[in-house]
Amino acid sequence: MAMICHLLFFAGFIIPFGNVLGPLVLWLIKKDTMPFVDDQGKEVLNFQITLVIVGAICFITSFLILPLLVGLAVFIAAVVFAIIGTIKSNEGVAYRYPYILRLIK
Template sequence: MEIINQNITLREDRKLLVIAHLSQYLDFITGFGGLIVPLVLWLTTKDSVTGMDEHGKSIVNFQLSLILYLIIGIPTILLFGLGILLLIFTGILSLILPAINAVRANNGESPSYFGTIRFIS
């Protein structure tokens, strides 16, 4: 039996972390890229970039939470009329938080997404 020593070196790439956070704005352009692009970036570089695992999980959890809020908000417009407030709140969060966390990633800080449900821990 042969044992191969695979030393995986982590590199620090803050620009890639910023790109991962800002790629969430693709939702406004394509309608679906805000989840797929950060997911692909996270899955391909989580073992080679320092902090990508933490940031990637936060981004994917945030995007899944936004999708859930939209799924809940649309029917509640018809039922209660208050769903419009949930949709406005979701829109504001999806505009502000990726930019804030991109700045935090550039400064080397941990991401902090308000109102995120932890689907992936």
């Protein structure tokens, strides 16, 4: 189940804010019965919220070239980190995303 939290990052490509709503729903349903899903769900939500904030900043300042490059770099890093998180949680290892805001504790 924790692996699904990480995979739901890709729901954002199909459903607006699906990258946040998917893990949020799964975490809310399973957090009390599955401690690993509770831990990884919070981690994924913090990562997705950080991505939304950075994406909004890049969008607002998109008239500059630098935010476009930063946005591209953030997108590539997000895909790579989501895949790494999926693999690690499938192995039963708690994955910590680097460089994120820890808003949900």
